[in-house]
Amino acid sequence: MAAPVLGAARRARPTARAGDAMISPDIIEEVKRLADPVVLIGARVRLWKSGIAYAGSCPFHEERQASFRVYPKDKHFVCYGCGASGDIFQFFQRADGKAFPTVVRELAASLGIVIPPERPATAQEQRERGERASLLAACEAAMSHWQRNLWGSEGEKAREYLAERRVTDEAARAFRLGFARPDWHDLERALGAAKIAHAVQHAAGVITSREVPGKGVRYHDRFRDRVVFPIEDIQGRVTGFGARTLGAEPEAKYLNGPETPLFKKSRVLFGLRQARDVIRSTGRALLVEGYFDVIALHQAGFTSAVAACGTTLSREQVEQLAGAGCMELVLLFDGDEGGALAAARAARVLLQANLSATVARVPTSSHGGQSDPDVLVARSGRRGMEEVLAAAKPLTEFLIDDAVQRHADGIGVQAPVEHKLAVLRAVMPFVLATPDGLPRATFERAVARRLGIDIGPLRQELQRAARTERPGSHP
Numbered sequence: 303m304a305a306p307v308l309g310a311a312r313r314a315r316p317t318a319r320a321g322d323a324m325i326s327p328d329i330i331e332e333v334k335r336l337a338d339p340v341v342l343i344g345a346r347v348r349l350w351k352s353g354i355a356y357a358g359s360c361p362f363h364e365e366r367q368a369s370f371r372v373y374p375k376d377k378h379f380v381c382y383g384c385g386a387s388g389d390i391f392q393f394f395q396r397a398d399g400k401a402f403p404t405v406v407r408e409l410a411a412s413l414g415i416v417i418p419p420e421r422p423a424t425a426q427e428q429r430e431r432g433e434r435a436s437l438l439a440a441c442e443a444a445m446s447h448w449q450r451n452l453w454g455s456e457g458e459k460a461r462e463y464l465a466e467r468r469v470t471d472e473a474a475r476a477f478r479l480g481f482a483r484p485d486w487h488d489l490e491r492a493l494g495a496a497k498i499a500h501a502v503q504h505a506a507g508v509i510t511s512r513e514v515p516g517k518g519v520r521y522h523d524r525f526r527d528r529v530v531f532p533i534e535d536i537q538g539r540v541t542g543f544g545a546r547t548l549g550a551e552p553e554a555k556y557l558n559g560p561e562t563p564l565f566k567k568s569r570v571l572f573g574l575r576q577a578r579d580v581i582r583s584t585g586r587a588l589l590v591e592g593y594f595d596v597i598a599l600h601q602a603g604f605t606s607a608v609a610a611c612g613t614t615l616s617r618e619q620v621e622q623l624a625g626a627g628c629m630e631l632v633l634l635f636d637g638d639e640g641g642a643l644a645a646a647r648a649a650r651v652l653l654q655a656n657l658s659a660t661v662a663r664v665p666t667s668s669h670g671g672q673s674d675p676d677v678l679v680a681r682s683g684r685r686g687m688e689e690v691l692a693a694a695k696p697l698t699e700f701l702i703d704d705a706v707q708r709h710a711d712g713i714g715v716q717a718p719v720e721h722k723l724a725v726l727r728a729v730m731p732f733v734l735a736t737p738d739g740l741p742r743a744t745f746e747r748a749v750a751r752r753l754g755i756d757i758g759p760l761r762q763e764l765q766r767a768a769r770t771e772r773p774g775s776h777p
Contacts, residue, residue, distance in 0.1 A: 325406055329417055333406060336413050337390045339377050346397060347372075361397060362386045362585060362627070384585050385629050385658070396627050399582055433505075437564050440498050440506040441532075441540040447492045448480025448530045457481045460529050463548055467594055468680055473601050476576060478532050482525035482545060489523045507542060507559035524559065531593045533565065533611060534575045536626060541565045544572070544593060544611060556593075558611060568616035572596055573608040574626065580606045582627035588691075589615065590634050590675050591644060598676035599634075602684045607634075615648035620655045630658040632694055637664045637673035642704055649701055650735040662694035698732075698745050702752050705729045715754030722753045726760070730767050 340349060340356050349356040349372060360370035360381040369383035380387040386396065394405045410417050423431065451457050452474070460481035464474055482489065490509050494500070500521050503509045510524045528545035535541050542565030544558045559565060573596040581587045588607040590596055599607035610619055623631060633648060635641035645661045652659040666673040679687055695703065702725075709724035710717035717725070729749055736742040746764065750757045 325403055325417060329410065329415065330406055333410050333413060333415055334377065334390060336415070337377070337409055338374070339372050339379065339390050339393075340374050342390060342409070342412075343372050343379060343393055360384060360386065362583075386585065395625075396582070399578070399627070434563060436498075436502050437506045437562065438539055438541070440493065440502050440508065441542070441564065443493055443496055443498060444489055444503075444506070444508040444543075445478060445480055445530070445532045445540045447489055448482055448525075449478060451483055451488075452479060452481035452529075456483060459548060463529060468601075468676070469594070469597055470601060473597050476600075477573070477597055478534075478540075480530040480532070482523065482528045482530050484527040486522040486526065489525075490521055505562060507562045507565060525557065528557065531572065533559075533570050533572055535570070536574050536578055536622065538575045542567075542570065546593070566618075567611055569618040569622070570611060571608040571619055571622060572611050573600070574622065576600060577606045577608050578626045581623070585627060585629040586632070587623055587626075587628040587630075588632045588634050589648075591636065591641075592674065592676070595634075595675040598679045599687070602679045602687060604684075604687065614644075615651055617651050617655075620651055620657065624655070624657060628657065630660070632691060633659065633661045633697075634675055634691070635661070635663065636675075637666045641673070645697075645700060646704070646732075649697060649732055652697060653732060653736045659697040660694040661697055661700040662690050664690060698748060701729055701732050702749055706752065714752045717753070722755060725753060726755075726763065730764060733764060734768055 343349065344356070344358075347358040347361050347370065349358040351357075352371070354375065355371040355373050357368045358370045358372070359365060359368050360383055362381060363384040363386075365383050367383070370379065370381045372379045378387065378389050379393055388396070390409070391402060391405050394400065394409070395402060398405070400408075407417055452460055461471075461474075464479065469479070490500075490503065493503050493508070500509070504511060504521065508524055509521050511519050511521050514520045525543065525545040527548050529548065531544040531546070532540045533542040533544060542559045542562065544556060546556055547554070558567065561567060572593055577587065577600075584606060586606055588599060588604055590599065590607055590609050592609055596607045596609045599605075608623075610616075620631075631652065633645050635644045641663060664673045664675055664678045675687070678690065682689075705725045705728035706712060706714050706717075709728055710721035713721070714725075726749070733742060733745050733749065736745050746761060747757060750760050
């Protein structure tokens with residue numbers, strides 16, 4: 303496993319909300335005070351005394367050596383093999399895949415601690431719940447309709463396209479792919495027959511509207527003549543959609559649905575539902591850029607792959623991955639300029655996260671063709687992808703190498719002063735994004751060593767930059 307990314311900082315505990323009731327911080331502390339981690343964790347892991355700790359085999363990864371420790375005095379656990387660590391709540395969150403409030407309530411019940419019942423929902427909260435349920439029902443009905451289209455007689459063209467993209471029928475069904483017919487009102491009519499109102503369809507983002515002079519608002523299907531990809535939350539509920547055109551001259555090759563009360567692009571990851579169990583068991587996830595990349599990797603056996611739906615990696619997405627048990631994230635981006643920029647955009651969020659991050663780049667083919675992960679899998683198979691992943695660099699090393707390549711022709715220590723300054727200006731925002739202390743100091747020393755400059759002046763320059771830095775000035 304790669305070393306933790308520089309700048310790793312422990313995540314704040316999630317808000318202890320369960321349903322409509324907040325769990326009092328005093329109750330949380332009481333549960334933690336009374337909980338005996340040796341007894342509770344020992345019910346899951348065979349532990350034995352080892353100095354001031356209790357040792358055992360880590361339940362979060364396969365190992366032959368007992369690298370797992372429980373420290374009863376501080377009431378925390380740590381695995382020196384895979385890096386998993388935390389308090390009693392985080393152990394059961396990770397072990398069972400449950401939300402923080404659920405873990406608190408279950409531990410409290412086992413200790414005889416009474417948590418006050420939830421207060422009744424207000425009228426507004428009840429209304430919001432009903433609206434959310436209606437939108438979820440509309441999304442599910444839309445996806446079911448598109449799935450029937452794909453596997454019916456009218457889906458032949460879409461099935462042929464998926465076959466050309468090397469998507470098997472098994473994978474298409476596993477990812478619940480569908481087909482939106484070319485008709486302007488196919489889905490609208492189908493959902494209307496299911497008694498789903500136009501307003502709900504529109505709010506769910508599956509139909510759109512236009513104002514017709516003299517006739518008022520007219521609705522029509524948002525997705526037409528496209529393969530549809532459902533975006534599911536980690537529980538498997540469909541919350542939004544992406545689609546790829548089958549037409550020859552498209553307005554847009556890929557089209558995502560609009561943001562809705564259910565669907566926020568910065569908060570979803572395509573493939574997370576399919577990848578969650580593998581991520582939890584291995585602690586590792588692969589982040590790619592596209593829908594077909596995810597599917598191709600899953601077909602090749604890399605079943606921890608997810609995609610950020612065409613958006614820059616956000617803090618919310620990183621938290622979702624961490625909540626699924628991810629401790630090591632591999633950025634697997636295209637080998638072109640866009641792939642390098644995507645890694646750089648994700649860097650600031652990852653430098654502040656409690657994840658280990660590495661960057662793997664898909665090489666371009668000898669004839670300069672596409673360098674997408676799905677193309678690599680088709681061209682070189684599983685072995686080729688394994689070689690690419692084995693060559694992944696730690697995130698900070700990638701950022702320094704990329705800046706040296708761009709601004710100093712790949713030369714570090716021997717580069718002209720002007721080139722070194724250009725490299726420094728390029729990596730400075732990332733260094734400043736790294737939390738103070740050992741992580742930032744280590745990053746600073748790596749930059750100084752690569753450029754052959756003294757650490758003192760480099761730190762002075764960084765301090766000046768930090769004083770004059772403006773919000774939003776980072777790449």
